[in-house]
Amino acid sequence: MDRPGVARWTGRETKALRLAMRMTVRGFAAGIGVSDRMVSKWERGGEHITPRPGNQAALDTLLVRAGTQVQERFAQLLTARAAAGDDERTEALLAPATQRHRHPVDGKLMIAVEEGIYLSGAANPPSWLPAFFIDIYPVTNADYVRFTDATGHPAPRHWGRDGHCPDSIFDHPVVWITWRDANAYATWAGKSLPTSEQWEKAARGAKGSAYPWGDAATAAKCNVQESGIGHTTPVSRYHSGVSAFGVYDLCGNTWEWCTTESEPGRRVLKGSAFTSPFVRADPAAFNDASETMSDNDTGFRCVTTALDLGRR
Template sequence: MEPVVRWTGHEAGLLRQALRKTVKDFATQVGVSPRQITTWENRGSTISLQPDNQTSLDTVLARADVPVQQRFAKSLTEKAAAGTDERAEQLLRRDLRTTRHAVDGELMVQVDEGIYLGGPRGTAEWLDAFLIDQFPTTNADYARFVTATGYRPPQHWPGGRCLVSLRDHPVVWVTWHDASAYAAWSGKTLPTARQWEKAARGPKGRSYPWGDEPTAAKCNVAEAGIGTTTPVNRYRSGVSPYGVVDLCGNTWEWCSTEAEPGRFELKGSAYTSPFERAAPFLHNAANATMKDNDTGFRCVTALPDSR
């Protein structure tokens, strides 16, 4: 897995728990006294460890078995994802002008009409108001579509049935045509690349949904070391200015914008992607028949009074 950029008492404590070691045994492995380990853990993120101790912890992590590394990565990202993010908490508590869609039951968030700053240079562009799914389409959502229409299920569902453990994960292994079929059934459409970008960056063109800081811990990207999709509501601290969640990482999302004949834009990056690919203004595209374990979608629709 990726090395820890900066070890504090918090990360050291999570590593000890992942190793399932006592304070005494962990201290011996790191090469410090048990009292030091206790001090680190009590002080948590308020203490940055000395360079030699950081190096020792790097070594312990690198030599750990894969299950240990996976437990450590999961604990680390769960803490960061939930986080103490006052901006996210205030945003998610306020009235987001949400509405429950009549067909697929998805919670949708309003994105206001007006100018937004898009693209790598922050070019001013106008968009009409629209509603966008607050979360990516989940396996549970897609299962309702499959049941209602008889549409073929994704290949990762054993026997054509969605696993209970994946119900709140984004659906994957869907082509652009599959995503479009779901959108048509629900009376919605796939977002244009511009709609998706505005929903992610807000009107002022921030670099990421949460702001301009490149904080990989706010999304499920390769650096997290999880190696699979996560529940769509896990990374709430990565919420956009409009209250839209999971726009960076987890899965690439199909858009309706055609990059060239037969190829459509993808946005958002995925758990398989390095964080550098997560910026919402970046372009990616794939053939409409492409399907993979890291590609899903969400939908949009016009406001009821503007149809």
């Protein structure tokens, strides 16, 4: 089962976890079972120092048991640290938390995408869009549980015959969702599915980068076929794949439904999935499907306008 984790702990990740847990050095050290001097040494060494395997295992356990809110703060701190160098996403990723809003109905974090011109499509013609807010993460199984509990909407097939979501995939994107299911969720939440233009701007930024993270074709920054994982992953896993606006999973993990109709009864899909080769992760690429299609690699996220959000 997938759990939040770190491939290799260094002093940088150790400090990020302590800050995310809002603990003193002494309290954090006690939780790991080491001296506070040891924790201070790790933090001073930053990315150049690596705790011993036993201590790394203890850090893994601490992160898993910390809970969703701590894990989200930990992911945001790592993203901010990664952006602090020579990265065109720095300004957006280090934006104050006031630009992030928790939606009053479904409780999801959303972030602003400012109005203006951006480059869109394969030929990069300039397009203009009004401002909007977009979910930072795709709709997860945990989010969808709140929707089904509130409305009685049928549960997706992978939850099992009893309709209960397994704990192991709470923080994974919900799948086996038709466009109509996704639209029903958006309507319940008082939001909407993004247009293909909104989705692409959130992915490519105002300057029309080839990928959310820039122009380098780096498959390791997302969950695609080349990753060899073979299933969905937690929505906050790929910190280095975050877009210029601070949005996760816009390449890989799951295809995402858009509200844009390609032809009667068919809607645009964006982003590619764990089942797709990296070449299909191009945010400008076109894909669509029948509104009644559902699969193990198809999910969604929502948008709303700044005005609507401000009125709630």
